[in-house]
Amino acid sequence: AGPEKERGPSLVLQPAAxxxxxxVFSDAL
Incomplete structure (x- = not known):
């Protein structure tokens, strides 16, 4: 749960990223 909470803000600020x-991962697969 720790890592997810730390990444949370980044995902919220950069959902497009x-x-x-x-x-990219889908294309790689």
């Missing part, structure tokens, strides 16, 4: 990362 997470989406782009997910797309």
């Amino acid at each position: 997470k989406t782009e990362t997910d797309e």
Whole structure:
């Protein structure tokens, strides 16, 4: 739970970045 709480703010501030990362992983697969 610790790491998730630390990452929380980053994901909230940069939701687009997470989406782009997910797309990159999908393309890699």
